[in-house]
Amino acid sequence: MAVDLEQPKETVASGERRHRSFSPRYPGWLTSPSLFYYAIFFLGPLAILVAFSLATQTGFDSISYGFDTSQFHLVTDPLYLKIFYRTLVMAATGSLLTILVGYPIAYWMARYLTTYKLLALLLILVPFWTSFLIRTYALKIILDPNGYLAKNLGIDIMFTKYAVGVGLVYNYLPLFIIPVFASLERMDWSLVEAATDLGAKPFNAFRQITLRLTMPGVVTGALLVFIPMSGEYIIPNILSGGNYEFVGNVIGDQFSSAQNQPFGSAMSISLMIALSGFVALYILFATKEERFGA
Amino acid sequence: MTDRRDHLNILAPRETKPKLDQLHRDIVRAVGHPLSRRSALGIGGLALLSACGSTSTGTGATGSSSATADALSGKPLGDHLEIYNWSQYDDPSTYKKFMALPDVAKAGLKINETYYSSNDELLAKLNAGGTTYDIIAPSQNAVAQLIETDKLLEMDDALIPNKKNLDPKFLKASYDPTGKFHVIKDYGVTMFFYNHTIVTEKPQTMLDFYNLLNKYVSKGRTNLLDGAEEVVPIALMANGMDANTDSQDDFNQVSDFLMSIRKGVTTITSSSYIDDAIAGKIILGQGWNGDVRRIVQGRKKQGDITAVLCQEKSEIWSDNWCIPKTAPDPVAAHAWINWLLTPSTAVTEMEYHNYPIPIPSALSQLPTDLSSDPLFNVPAKYTDDYQYILNVSPQVVQDRTKIYTQFKAG
Numbered sequence: 001m002a003v004d005l006e007q008p009k010e011t012v013a014s015g016e017r018r019h020r021s022f023s024p025r026y027p028g029w030l031t032s033p034s035l036f037y038y039a040i041f042f043l044g045p046l047a048i049l050v051a052f053s054l055a056t057q058t059g060f061d062s063i064s065y066g067f068d069t070s071q072f073h074l075v076t077d078p079l080y081l082k083i084f085y086r087t088l089v090m091a092a093t094g095s096l097l098t099i100l101v102g103y104p105i106a107y108w109m110a111r112y113l114t115t116y117k118l119l120a121l122l123l124i125l126v127p128f129w130t131s132f133l134i135r136t137y138a139l140k141i142i143l144d145p146n147g148y149l150a151k152n153l154g155i156d157i158m159f160t161k162y163a164v165g166v167g168l169v170y171n172y173l174p175l176f177i178i179p180v181f182a183s184l185e186r187m188d189w190s191l192v193e194a195a196t197d198l199g200a201k202p203f204n205a206f207r208q209i210t211l212r213l214t215m216p217g218v219v220t221g222a223l224l225v226f227i228p229m230s231g232e233y234i235i236p237n238i239l240s241g242g243n244y245e246f247v248g249n250v251i252g253d254q255f256s257s258a259q260n261q262p263f264g265s266a267m268s269i270s271l272m273i274a275l276s277g278f279v280a281l282y283i284l285f286a287t288k289e290e291r292f293g294a
Numbered sequence: 295m296t297d298r299r300d301h302l303n304i305l306a307p308r309e310t311k312p313k314l315d316q317l318h319r320d321i322v323r324a325v326g327h328p329l330s331r332r333s334a335l336g337i338g339g340l341a342l343l344s345a346c347g348s349t350s351t352g353t354g355a356t357g358s359s360s361a362t363a364d365a366l367s368g369k370p371l372g373d374h375l376e377i378y379n380w381s382q383y384d385d386p387s388t389y390k391k392f393m394a395l396p397d398v399a400k401a402g403l404k405i406n407e408t409y410y411s412s413n414d415e416l417l418a419k420l421n422a423g424g425t426t427y428d429i430i431a432p433s434q435n436a437v438a439q440l441i442e443t444d445k446l447l448e449m450d451d452a453l454i455p456n457k458k459n460l461d462p463k464f465l466k467a468s469y470d471p472t473g474k475f476h477v478i479k480d481y482g483v484t485m486f487f488y489n490h491t492i493v494t495e496k497p498q499t500m501l502d503f504y505n506l507l508n509k510y511v512s513k514g515r516t517n518l519l520d521g522a523e524e525v526v527p528i529a530l531m532a533n534g535m536d537a538n539t540d541s542q543d544d545f546n547q548v549s550d551f552l553m554s555i556r557k558g559v560t561t562i563t564s565s566s567y568i569d570d571a572i573a574g575k576i577i578l579g580q581g582w583n584g585d586v587r588r589i590v591q592g593r594k595k596q597g598d599i600t601a602v603l604c605q606e607k608s609e610i611w612s613d614n615w616c617i618p619k620t621a622p623d624p625v626a627a628h629a630w631i632n633w634l635l636t637p638s639t640a641v642t643e644m645e646y647h648n649y650p651i652p653i654p655s656a657l658s659q660l661p662t663d664l665s666s667d668p669l670f671n672v673p674a675k676y677t678d679d680y681q682y683i684l685n686v687s688p689q690v691v692q693d694r695t696k697i698y699t700q701f702k703a704g
Binding site: 057059060061062079080082083086145146159241242243245250253254256257258259260263 | 412414415417418421439442443515520521522523560561562563573575685688691692694695696698699700702703704
């Protein structure tokens with residue numbers, strides 16, 4: 001929502017100072033439909049969540065609103081901090097693995113495929129059109145302790161954090177491949193040729209040119225998978241057998257079985273704050289890249 | 295809903311319908327040419343208010359809480375019954391036969407049913423308000439909570455003559471001591487099962503079961519039923535404590551106990567354990583008796599599953615018919631409950647869902663392989679000591695949830 005609302009004011013302010021931009025001036029009120037939508041469906045629920053988190057529970061089905069920060073103190077209980085830590089570590093590991101698996105695929109598609117490029121892209125995307133839940137259940141069948149992997153290859157990881165990791169990488173892979181593929185597509189491969197002509201070893205050429213030029217795509221992709229991984233609910237629920245749950249599952253339990261909306265809301269907000277930190281880092285990093293990079 | 299322009303939806307007592315129709319006709323006549331309902335009633339807004347005035351004050355006077363029961367008897371059935379239920383929990387013929395009952399058919403009553411998958415979902419819907427359910431089927435803990443938050447209608451026994459068919463032991467319960475807000479739908483117990491080709495001990499109590507977990511976890515998958523309201527109270531009972539305790543000492547003790555067996559638990563799930571156990575994947579697990587019965591039947595060929603109804607204390611649970619206070623048609627709701635208490639209906643139902651309905655005259659009509667199976671018709675000598683698990687207070691529910699979260703986090 002990077003809407004520049006200050007423009008109309010400036011037109012009145014000074015006639016002398018000319019804007020360098022030749023873009024047409026649209027009145028600010030034209031943004032009102034999207035602002036309205038944003039207010040109702042994003043800010044509204046967020047405000048409700050904040051109000052919940054500061055309320056006090058007075059009984060089943062009754063809370064009194066106020067400014068009670070005690071729920072946020074409860075979030076810092078070692079038990080919940082442990083679950084926060086575990087969630088973020090899992091999401092970070094998952095993102096890293098996604099990069100390791102996704103980047104070579106995107107690279108191969110962009111560099112070596114010509115006729116079948118679109119087909120490959122389609123094959124990456126097709127599973128993504130299936131319901132997330134169904135894909136996770138499919139994985140459950142593959143990882144089954146009595147399945148082929150476990151019986152014949154000895155890979156018996158169902159109901160462990162490894163199963164959760166596999167689920168994360170598998171489900172979010174397309175979200176990473178697409179932006180990286182896009183940035184690899186835009187790249188000018190003659191730069192790599194020039195580097196090798198000038199004596200750079202292939203790996204150095206890759207590291208100093210390809211990787212640097214596609215870094216914004218990698219960062220975008222990584223963030224695109226890291227954020228939803230941190231809020232993951234379905235994958236740990238199905239694949240960990242209750243053994244390796246994320247903050248999302250604990251929040252779910254607070255809203256449903258504990259019927260404790262204030263605490264559930266406080267945890268949601270804490271998670272949002274933690275993730276905002278990562279987004280801030282990203283913005284810092286991404287703008288820097290854009291300044292010096294492609 | 296189709297939005298016809300000449301159609302106006304008015305929320306008003308049913309008795310006022312003739313008056314409203316009369317009003318419509320009067321106005322049409324006065325104007326001299328046909329009007330749509332909406333514009334006619336728009337013109338006649340004032341007249342409409344005065345026409346309804348007498349009726350609404352009338353119902354307001356009798357609508358006080360103490361008079362709910364008496365107010366219902368003698369009132370006619372409506373033409374719509376809205377049921378909010380667990381899915382696939384009642385035989386389809388039960389609905390058809392109900393609508394074919396003389397009184398019900400005369401009223402032209404139609405049933406609409408929607409489903410929930412957990413008590414939490416039901417509670418959330420009712421707490422949010424604005425529902426039009428006539429019938430709900432909450433479990434015992436939800437019943438108690440709904441009574442506490444004043445969401446249930448006190449039933450009128452005069453409209454449920456078949457209540458006399460119920461085993462008197464099931465008329466009142468710890469979750470509804472007056473017995474006025476619920477009629478039991480069916481009940482069951484929590485037990486456990488094991489693969490006796492692997493587990494050589496003969497566990498008899500839930501504590502025996504817990505104590506074997508650490509030993510056998512390396513031999514195959516072990517499973518506990520999930521949910522804070524299962525894991526914590528069942529472990530409390532196994533250790534001889536009150537399932538519905540609010541004592542912090544008890545909670546500390548049970549938390550230590552649960553953490554000591556944590557390494558012995560492979561999975562904590564209630565959703566897929568039947569299929570997994572039938573596939574032979576679970577060697578030691580908790581289960582509800584109806585499910586365990588299916589597991590034993592499913593493993594008949596291998597014959598390797600022993601099912602154990604717990605000696606000493608375990609959980610007894612129930613699902614119940616209740617009527618929300620906001621039910622639009624409580625008379626039809628009573629008629630539905632009365633129909634479900636008919637012995638012949640109860641027989642059909644039990645053959646469908648395989649959980650006992652405590653109606654002796656119906657149980658005796660069942661085929662003996664069902665009625666004499668202790669996994670179906672659990673003998674009273676077990677259930678006498680069993681406890682219903684309740685949502686005692688928000689604090690207790692939260693304490694249980696924290697122990698459960700800690701247990702899962704390991």
